[in-house]
Amino acid sequence: MGEFAMGQPVARFEDPRLLRGGGRYIDDLVLPNMAHGYVLRSPHAHAKILSIDTSAAQKLPGVLAVLTGQDWADSTFADLPTATGRKRRDGTPMYRPPFPGLVKDRVRYVGDCVAFVVAKTIAQAMEAAELIEIDYEPLPAITSTADAILPDAPRVWEETPDNIHFVHTEGDKAATDAAFAKAHHIAKQRLVLTRVTAASMETRGAVGDYDAAADRYTIYSPLQRALVFRAELMTTLRVPESKIRVVAGDIGGSFGMKSGVFNEVGIVLLASKIVGRPVKWISTRSDSFLCDAHGRDNVTDVELALDKDGKFLGMRVKTIAAVGSYTQPGSESGPVGNLGTLAGVYTTPAIDVDVTAVFTNTNPMRPYRGNGRPEAAYVVERIIDVAADEMGIDPVELRRRNLIPPEAMPYKTALSFKIDCGEFEKNMDMALVMGDYAGFEARRAAARKRGKLRGIGVSNSIERAAAPGFEGSEIRFDRTGSVTVLSGAVTQGQGHETAFKQIVCDDLGVSPNDVHYLQGDTDQVFFGEGTGGSRTAGIGGSALKMATTKIIDKAKKIASHMMKVDDVECVEGLLTSRSSNRSMTMKEIAKASLDPKNLPVGMEAGLNASAVYTAHVQNYPNGTHVCEVEIDEETGQVELVEYNVVDDVGNVINPLLLKGQIYGGVAQGVGQILMEEIRFDPESGQNLSGSFMDYAMPRAEHFPHITVKSSPVPTQTNLLGVKGAGEAGCVGAMPALANALVDAMSHLGVKHIEMPATPERVWRTMEAAKAARA
Amino acid sequence: MINVTMTVNGREMTGEVEARTLLVQFLRDHLRLTGTHVGCDTTQCGCCIVHVDGKAMKSCTMLAVQAQGKAITTIEGLAAKDGTLHPMQQAFRDNHALQCGYCTPGMVMMGIDIARRLPDADEATIRHQLEGNICRCTGYQGIVEAIKSASAVLNGKQEGGSHA
Numbered sequence: 001m002g003e004f005a006m007g008q009p010v011a012r013f014e015d016p017r018l019l020r021g022g023g024r025y026i027d028d029l030v031l032p033n034m035a036h037g038y039v040l041r042s043p044h045a046h047a048k049i050l051s052i053d054t055s056a057a058q059k060l061p062g063v064l065a066v067l068t069g070q071d072w073a074d075s076t077f078a079d080l081p082t083a084t085g086r087k088r089r090d091g092t093p094m095y096r097p098p099f100p101g102l103v104k105d106r107v108r109y110v111g112d113c114v115a116f117v118v119a120k121t122i123a124q125a126m127e128a129a130e131l132i133e134i135d136y137e138p139l140p141a142i143t144s145t146a147d148a149i150l151p152d153a154p155r156v157w158e159e160t161p162d163n164i165h166f167v168h169t170e171g172d173k174a175a176t177d178a179a180f181a182k183a184h185h186i187a188k189q190r191l192v193l194t195r196v197t198a199a200s201m202e203t204r205g206a207v208g209d210y211d212a213a214a215d216r217y218t219i220y221s222p223l224q225r226a227l228v229f230r231a232e233l234m235t236t237l238r239v240p241e242s243k244i245r246v247v248a249g250d251i252g253g254s255f256g257m258k259s260g261v262f263n264e265v266g267i268v269l270l271a272s273k274i275v276g277r278p279v280k281w282i283s284t285r286s287d288s289f290l291c292d293a294h295g296r297d298n299v300t301d302v303e304l305a306l307d308k309d310g311k312f313l314g315m316r317v318k319t320i321a322a323v324g325s326y327t328q329p330g331s332e333s334g335p336v337g338n339l340g341t342l343a344g345v346y347t348t349p350a351i352d353v354d355v356t357a358v359f360t361n362t363n364p365m366r367p368y369r370g371n372g373r374p375e376a377a378y379v380v381e382r383i384i385d386v387a388a389d390e391m392g393i394d395p396v397e398l399r400r401r402n403l404i405p406p407e408a409m410p411y412k413t414a415l416s417f418k419i420d421c422g423e424f425e426k427n428m429d430m431a432l433v434m435g436d437y438a439g440f441e442a443r444r445a446a447a448r449k450r451g452k453l454r455g456i457g458v459s460n461s462i463e464r465a466a467a468p469g470f471e472g473s474e475i476r477f478d479r480t481g482s483v484t485v486l487s488g489a490v491t492q493g494q495g496h497e498t499a500f501k502q503i504v505c506d507d508l509g510v511s512p513n514d515v516h517y518l519q520g521d522t523d524q525v526f527f528g529e530g531t532g533g534s535r536t537a538g539i540g541g542s543a544l545k546m547a548t549t550k551i552i553d554k555a556k557k558i559a560s561h562m563m564k565v566d567d568v569e570c571v572e573g574l575l576t577s578r579s580s581n582r583s584m585t586m587k588e589i590a591k592a593s594l595d596p597k598n599l600p601v602g603m604e605a606g607l608n609a610s611a612v613y614t615a616h617v618q619n620y621p622n623g624t625h626v627c628e629v630e631i632d633e634e635t636g637q638v639e640l641v642e643y644n645v646v647d648d649v650g651n652v653i654n655p656l657l658l659k660g661q662i663y664g665g666v667a668q669g670v671g672q673i674l675m676e677e678i679r680f681d682p683e684s685g686q687n688l689s690g691s692f693m694d695y696a697m698p699r700a701e702h703f704p705h706i707t708v709k710s711s712p713v714p715t716q717t718n719l720l721g722v723k724g725a726g727e728a729g730c731v732g733a734m735p736a737l738a739n740a741l742v743d744a745m746s747h748l749g750v751k752h753i754e755m756p757a758t759p760e761r762v763w764r765t766m767e768a769a770k771a772a773r774a
Numbered sequence: 775m776i777n778v779t780m781t782v783n784g785r786e787m788t789g790e791v792e793a794r795t796l797l798v799q800f801l802r803d804h805l806r807l808t809g810t811h812v813g814c815d816t817t818q819c820g821c822c823i824v825h826v827d828g829k830a831m832k833s834c835t836m837l838a839v840q841a842q843g844k845a846i847t848t849i850e851g852l853a854a855k856d857g858t859l860h861p862m863q864q865a866f867r868d869n870h871a872l873q874c875g876y877c878t879p880g881m882v883m884m885g886i887d888i889a890r891r892l893p894d895a896d897e898a899t900i901r902h903q904l905e906g907n908i909c910r911c912t913g914y915q916g917i918v919e920a921i922k923s924a925s926a927v928l929n930g931k932q933e934g935g936s937h938a
Contacts, residue, residue, distance in 0.1 A: 011867050014875070016863075019849075019878060020859075028802075201877045201910050202874070202876045285816070493911045495873065659870070660873055668910075691814070691815070691816045692818035692819060693818060699901075699907075700902075700905070700914035701904070701905060703901070703914055705897070706915055
């Protein structure tokens with residue numbers, strides 16, 4: 001097995017460049033004659049714009065243009081792309097609100113884009129923006145998801161008097177009702193999935209560059225899906241896709257957020273066209289809280305029906321989910337796209353899900369790491385713990401009685417999943433050993449002597465990864481035998497360059513020093529969908545495997561022709577003929593392939609291959625998280641003290657990368673449960689969490705050492721046997737930690753605690769439970 | 775406009791800046807040393823940390839004129855002339871301490887500062903010392919391990935090395 005083979009902990013190839021300060025993020029880009037833009041945003045959650053006067057701003061030195069909603073409306077551009085395809089409860093199509101780059105007569109959230117100032121420097125643009133006079137007539141606003149459907153709630157859109165965007169049902173209502181009718185016990189809980197933000201360390205940004213001579217647009221912006229983005233942008237620019245170039249550059253984190261065509265992308269392109277220069281817009285961190293799309297935000301009522309032995313009979317889930325004020329393609333997927341996870345790894349025969357998506361006067365919503373998966377895992381794994389507590393059954397034992405056994409595979413759950421493989425009890429048992437579940441009560445007792453309340457939490461989770469779709473890849477050998485590898489996938493930190501170079505170097509026997517990885521430029525990459533939904537190892541990796549196979553096939557033919565033998569084999573890139581005892585390296589073949597005498601008649605010159613892999617079915621990464629917390633009873637301060645994960649992501653390409661994904665996912669799940677929350681003032685609709693001083697980000701000291709072990713059950717659904725890994729950590733973390741918190745306080749009578757479990761909330765929860773008992 | 779002169783990565787650099795120009799703006803926009811990043815506007819994230827006369831400073835919270843006459847080291851100035859990574863940079867690679875790479879320059883500069891001030895820092899101390907640095911990708915585990923192992927190398931307790 002070679003040093004780059006599947007499973008080797010190869011240190012990342014992208015690191016030396018990034019560690020030397022050689023990253024090329026959007027704010028590092030400087031184009032000749034580039035101007036700078038500043039977005040003036042709505043200070044109101046809901047208001048009419050009565051008038052805008054930009055005359056004073058226009059006169060300021062350095063100002064090149066001041067654009068308003070009228071300029072957007074008068075331009076050749078169409079509005080930004082919006083979500084499609086869902087229906088309301090009565091079967092009528094959902095209302096698709098217009099999404100202009102700049103609004104003209106009404107603002108619908110604090111941060112809505114009202115005007116754009118372009119100037120020679122950003123300081124001049126910001127000063128000019130202060131001189132824009134806008135007369136607003138404030139209107140009542142609704143920011144609460146749960147209250148959006150109340151009869152007297154303010155209307156975000158006149159066209160939807162009930163604020164309902166769409167309704168989605170899934171499962172079998174009749175079968176579920178029947179199951180509940182014969183239940184021995186029904187556990188019920190309302191769960192509030194808070195609104196959070198991706199807060200990638202690099203904020204969003206964009207540079208628009210319109211080439212008037214060629215009538216061609218180039219947009220530089222960090223994004224996850226360059227080619228799909230170009231297709232969406234085409235509808236706004238109203239030009240053929242070939243007239244648009246999208247360049248992603250290095251991306252400083254995304255987690256789903258940097259995946260849509262945002263206002264500022266359209267605005268910088270329009271501004272560039274108007275002022276005849278490249279125009280750059282960079283979000284400040286404060287700005288990012290006001291203008292980035294947010295994640296999660298739903299209110300769910302869940303009920304679990306059990307028989308007297310604790311067997312799950314049925315589950316009911318009713319959710320109200322926020323979509324914000326505007327929609328984008330994909331923004332509808334968060335509330336409904338991953339409901340399959342609600343079935344968990346359990347045999348529950350009947351499930352009934354009902355989701356109502358509502359408009360609110362808040363930022364638009366986008367997928368955020370897991371995109372519905374962590375929310376669903378939280379719902380099922382929390383209600384199991386609630387049921388276990390109420391029925392007096394150990395939560396692990398209750399899970400064990402309901403697990404899908406390996407011999408039942410492939411298994412069709414009561415929702416959408418047809419699970420191909422997985423060994424859920426093995427995962428759970430491994431994690432329980434790692435976390436010494438059996439010895440926990442002794443640790444709880446020892447902690448109590450130190451004045452700490454110790455709790456343990458377990459979660460099993462499963463999600464779909466690599467939803468049906470395709471990805472493109474290309475391998476180009478140049479004249480001297482070095483290689484350029486291209487992929488339609490777009491890394492945002494996951495380490496695609498390393499994983500892909502491992503495949504190429506192991507299959508073709510080339511040195512990583514000879515391989516250049518290229519992504520995210522639609523003028524270079526021929527085909528693909530991009531990165532998201534834990535799809536790239538499975539689909540992008542398979543596409544690259546197809547390309548290396550094509551290269552090997554061609555190289556064998558060339559080698560056979562040159563060595564005049566018919567028994568050429570390729571092992572790690574060395575083409576060998578046993579009968580003649582001769583061999584050639586792939587590099588030698590690549591050089592030789594450009595001399596006609598070395599080619600069989602009719603063969604194309606050069607050693608190049610492109611491939612498109614199509615995934616027809618998804619795969620199902622799964623795993624178990626076991627964690628322990630200690631709560632200071634005096635202050636409510638929570639310390640996460642133990643964290644263990646067992647994950648089945650199928651075959652592992654690189655354990656370093658895999659563990660990195662799990663650690664990072666766990667951190668984001670922990671962040672949401674313990675501290676993060678986007679909060680709006682209910683009266684004014686103002687975002688109260690608009691900086692890193694108000695929005696609590698998890699720091700290094702919030703975590704213990706996290707231990708991750710793999711329990712791979714390879715899937716047959718792709719060429720590499722891999723399952724998705726990018727979202728799994730986050731999916732399992734939220735319920736495991738929430739369960740641990742409740743366990744720590746359950747002796748006080750605490751049944752549930754909402755997120756984020758800040759010290760104040762934990763303290764109040766304990767005090768309320770004590771008071772109720774007194 | 776004000777003239778400023780400072781030594782940056784061993785070379786004397788001069789520039790004309792406005793009084794309000796931040797050190798990070800001078801480094802990024804005037805000198806085009808874009809390895810130092812800006813991740814927030816409230817001195818929380820630490821992406822912009824550089825060394826000023828050998829000490830870690832947030833370059834977004836310091837005016838360029840305050841660096842007059844001082845010696846600045848940025849992420850670009852750490853590796854040896856032959857390209858060999860600084861032990862802290864190497865440890866970050868060996869321990870998979872970076873993913874998207876955006877917080878990384880600040881983390882590396884802070885890591886060196888921690889290793890200098892607290893050569894015997896244990897894991898809990900390192901975690902506490904990183905309270906001014908935010909990473910969204912890694913869950914900090916690789917970062918803490920990298921700082922611990924590089925600190926041992928830098929303080930002469932262990933040979934540097936790579937398992938790459």
